[in-house]
Amino acid sequence: MTLATPSTTDLRINGDRLWGSLMTLARIGATPKGGVARLALTDLDRQGRDLVVQWARELGMSVTVDRIGNIFMRRAGRNPGLPPVMTGSHIDTQPTGGKFDGNYGVLAGLEVVRTLNDHGIETEVPIEVAVWTNEEGSRFVPVMMGSGVFAGAFTLEHAYAATDTQGRTVREELQAIGYLGDEEPGQHPIGSYFEAHIEQGPVLEDAQVTIGVVQGVLGQRWFDCVVHGMEAHAGPTPMGLRRDALQVATQIMQEVVAIAHRHAPHGRGTVGMVQVHPNSRNVIPGRVMFSIDFRNQTDATVEAMADEVRAFIRSVSQRSGLQVDLQQVVSFTAQQFHPSCVQAVRDAASHLGLSHMPVVSGAGHDAVYAAKLAPAAMIFIPCKDGISHNEIEDALPEHITAGCNVLLHAMLSRCGDVHALRA
Numbered sequence: 043m044t045l046a047t048p049s050t051t052d053l054r055i056n057g058d059r060l061w062g063s064l065m066t067l068a069r070i071g072a073t074p075k076g077g078v079a080r081l082a083l084t085d086l087d088r089q090g091r092d093l094v095v096q097w098a099r100e101l102g103m104s105v106t107v108d109r110i111g112n113i114f115m116r117r118a119g120r121n122p123g124l125p126p127v128m129t130g131s132h133i134d135t136q137p138t139g140g141k142f143d144g145n146y147g148v149l150a151g152l153e154v155v156r157t158l159n160d161h162g163i164e165t166e167v168p169i170e171v172a173v174w175t176n177e178e179g180s181r182f183v184p185v186m187m188g189s190g191v192f193a194g195a196f197t198l199e200h201a202y203a204a205t206d207t208q209g210r211t212v213r214e215e216l217q218a219i220g221y222l223g224d225e226e227p228g229q230h231p232i233g234s235y236f237e238a239h240i241e242q243g244p245v246l247e248d249a250q251v252t253i254g255v256v257q258g259v260l261g262q263r264w265f266d267c268v269v270h271g272m273e274a275h276a277g278p279t280p281m282g283l284r285r286d287a288l289q290v291a292t293q294i295m296q297e298v299v300a301i302a303h304r305h306a307p308h309g310r311g312t313v314g315m316v317q318v319h320p321n322s323r324n325v326i327p328g329r330v331m332f333s334i335d336f337r338n339q340t341d342a343t344v345e346a347m348a349d350e351v352r353a354f355i356r357s358v359s360q361r362s363g364l365q366v367d368l369q370q371v372v373s374f375t376a377q378q379f380h381p382s383c384v385q386a387v388r389d390a391a392s393h394l395g396l397s398h399m400p401v402v403s404g405a406g407h408d409a410v411y412a413a414k415l416a417p418a419a420m421i422f423i424p425c426k427d428g429i430s431h432n433e434i435e436d437a438l439p440e441h442i443t444a445g446c447n448v449l450l451h452a453m454l455s456r457c458g459d460v461h462a463l464r465a
């Protein structure tokens with residue numbers, strides 16, 4: 043049989059089928075408010091994994107599982123020696139999670155395979171869909187555990203030892219749900235990696251744009267800041283003789299936000315947690331602890347933001363005479379996605395006639411770790427009101443379809459020669 047090279051230009055995924063599979067998976071762990079609670083390595087996670095794996099097998103895919111429970115579902119290519127074009131995401135959710143975060147990336151990958159199967163299309167390069175273990179980090183810390191172990195960001199032993207609030211370990215729970223595989227994490231080549239995901243923020247919806255061409259993921263630095271003052275009675279202590287820790291703390295908090303504004307458009311500065319001691323209405327606060335979360339597009343700009351807050355703290359401490367301690371507690375380096383993969387996403391969106399714009403991701407994703415091993419990029423679609431990690435998380439079927447079509451064409455662009463077995 044002679045295989046003609048078909049034009050895949052007109053190839054489109056089946057949006058109704060993709061939507062249907064999202065709704066079917068969302069029944070596992072469904073909450074009364076329309077969300078999903080399917081925490082990592084619970085029996086519900088097992089049911090979700092089993093369903094996805096069953097679908098993959100029905101599509102003729104082979105399935106392997108590694109020692110941290112990452113699942114790799116493979117559609118053969120003509121050249122089995124080539125590293126696959128991979129896509130994927132996660133199917134664990136937050137306790138008040140939605141139907142789309144993570145699940146979309148996995149099921150969009152299966153829909154790409156279904157579409158290729160429907161049209162009898164064979165690719166030179168194999169295609170794989172990954173389900174990464176415990177992306178959310180809700181039940182077990184750290185977040186992005188499966189992809190992190192895979193990329194060597196931390197060890198398997200470190201991940202295995204993580205416990206939930208009941209004292210159960212990751213290793214025990216992987217075994218209990220039947221997903222303690224035997225493949226060594228990371229011993230699994232990736233040619234390139236794409237991940238489709240809801241934006242989880244308001245930018246695309248605000249701009250009324252369908253596709254976010256993700257340039258990279260913001261670097262993060264988290265600090266604990268403690269201001270040491272002196273408790274005293276709110277009545278008898280005149281203003282000039284106070285050592286009010288909260289008054290100094292609020293100046294620093296204002297500066298955190300001002301710094302982020304000075305580092306527009308990608309700078310973010312957040313004080314999300316404040317503890318005031320003794321937290322009594324007629325006592326001058328003697329000690330205030332609060333968190334600082336800085337994010338920006340490059341490690342250098344995050345560092346510049348941290349330098350600015352350090353300088354401000356020195357001067358406010360001098361002026362007030364109060365001691366201020368600043369300690370870094372978490373740091374994630376910024377990740378730029380690979381220009382060739384970013385270009386493939388942009389080209390696919392243009393080819394499909396979809397509105398698109400460059401965006402950055404303020405949240406971490408499995409693609410960040412995949413990007414350390416292979417050229418990678420992400421595709422964002424809008425979500426309603428930018429809301430995620432919430433049971434009301436929602437997305438429009440037309441956006442779900444559009445993002446999956448972009449995924450299909452971006453992946454195909456890196457699959458080498460494409461042939462149709464059927465005309």
Ligand SMILES: [Zn+2]
Pocket residue numbers: 132143144177239
């Ligand atoms: Zn996610």
